[in-house]
Amino acid sequence: MTDTAWIGLDWGTTNLRGWAMSGDDTVLHTATSPDGMGTLAPDQFEPALLRLIDGWHNGPITAIACGMVGARQGWIEAPYAPVPCAVPPPGFATAPTRMPGLSVHIVPGLRQARPADVMRGEETQIAGFLALHPGWDGILCLPGTHTKWVHVSAGEVVSFLTCMTGDLFAAIAGHTVLRHSTGGTGWNDDAFADGLDVTISRPERLAAALFSLRAEGLLHRLSDSAARSRLSGLLIGAELASARPYWIGQRIAVIGAGHNSDLYLTALATQSAPAERASGDDITLAGLTAAWHRLKDGT
């Protein structure tokens, strides 16, 4: 059996993913668990980790973790490094552990003073993207509950912008009158494009356009799937209007392989802003690997 040299952990709010890595950075084992940060008290993180990596190692072991595990409500608060900043950022936090020989280091997040913004977890994806695409300069778009637009230059994060579009979509579709009009999981590309067009070109129309989804359902039998798709278009359009200084005239890569990333690629294409797609699968692990080398080399 090849010895595990180190362990990588992607520890978010709802999930924990781990990789056992060899000395030459190949994957020996992987595992996932539902022990997300949101479900754990501070003294439950170490037991959750030991359950995940049971059988992966003998003797002392070092783990590198990123994500909400380093939030104030997590295992231990990891600092936010100020931008501009290289990634992974310097200044890992060391989590308190009981088991002799276990060391756990948490990658810092990033903060921007003005306009105030923070990220935690995405810095490691950005580091991974840069490790896989050395010398890449431009704008990274990381779609998610809180989508990040990140200006990367010369291996550093220069600035970034967060739009909580996924969070908004879930709150509006789930907890306003539109919950009666946007049910199900159906999709309608034309309705998405319609919504997008309204708010990219006329962002001031957002507030009035939302209730019209309900009214069109009552008066013109707009289907739930069309209303749902148009809501998504309205919100992503409003985000693109807000983030225009980031993406206009820039080289852009959208990270991620899912439906949500497709929507951002589609939306950018309508604005003559074609973007590359970067699969998200290996990016977090590449970022953790970069962090491991930074730690090991003491840089």
Add this chain to the structure above:
Amino acid sequence: MTDTAWIGLDWGTTNLRGWAMSGDDTVLHTATSPDGMGTLAPDQFEPALLRLIDGWHNGPITAIACGMVGARQGWIEAPYAPVPCAVPPPGFATAPTRMPGLSVHIVPGLRQARPADVMRGEETQIAGFLALHPGWDGILCLPGTHTKWVHVSAGEVVSFLTCMTGDLFAAIAGHTVLRHSTGGTGWNDDAFADGLDVTISRPERLAAALFSLRAEGLLHRLSDSAARSRLSGLLIGAELASARPYWIGQRIAVIGAGHNSDLYLTALATQSAPAERASGDDITLAGLTAAWHRLKDGT
């Protein structure tokens, strides 16, 4: 004991208010109950009404109702009358009743085909405002969960616009990451004005401004009451940007006496669009009274 000539009912989603009225339209009794439309199955409306008006009348009685009691999920669906339209709109719906001598009529809502919009309940407030201010022309703003902007001319509703700003505020403050940053009930006028200024002048900034409330809390100790007030300002500012064609250069009256109406008056004043305030207390009853006369006179 003066005889009750008719009964007025303001029957919303969460509450039921009733007035026993004399033949010369003075109030004899009032009552409220928590039997809102949202809590009742179709066959529970009549018993809820009889509990409310117990002791108010002998013999046959007619009630006039407005609000969500006339929604599809209510007692019986009342139609939406198309605008332009006088208020109260013609074409009351008659609810099915079992008690001999009880007649219940429901005021129709209003609908607008393009842009699609609907109202149900506010048409009666508008009718009441016009009854109290004969000949008034201009824009009525009715703040609420779903705020209505209504163009009134020559006693008719010409057009209207709904912004679901109150609904959005509750969903964002209660069901997104901002729930951690906008708690409590405190208020900060300056933060409200700051938020307002951002989205009235630059509505495209809304999407990015929302997450910054969270980041400013983490990085700059923005208080929960300031974040809550700025969120309100951002959303009302976005609404004013959306509704600008309604209020710019117009005579405006804001209906209602509460904090929410104050916010709209403050917001409009910053745009050199001073508005009158019309207390909402008697307006619904005045609208129901106008509806009663329309019914009685067969107009």
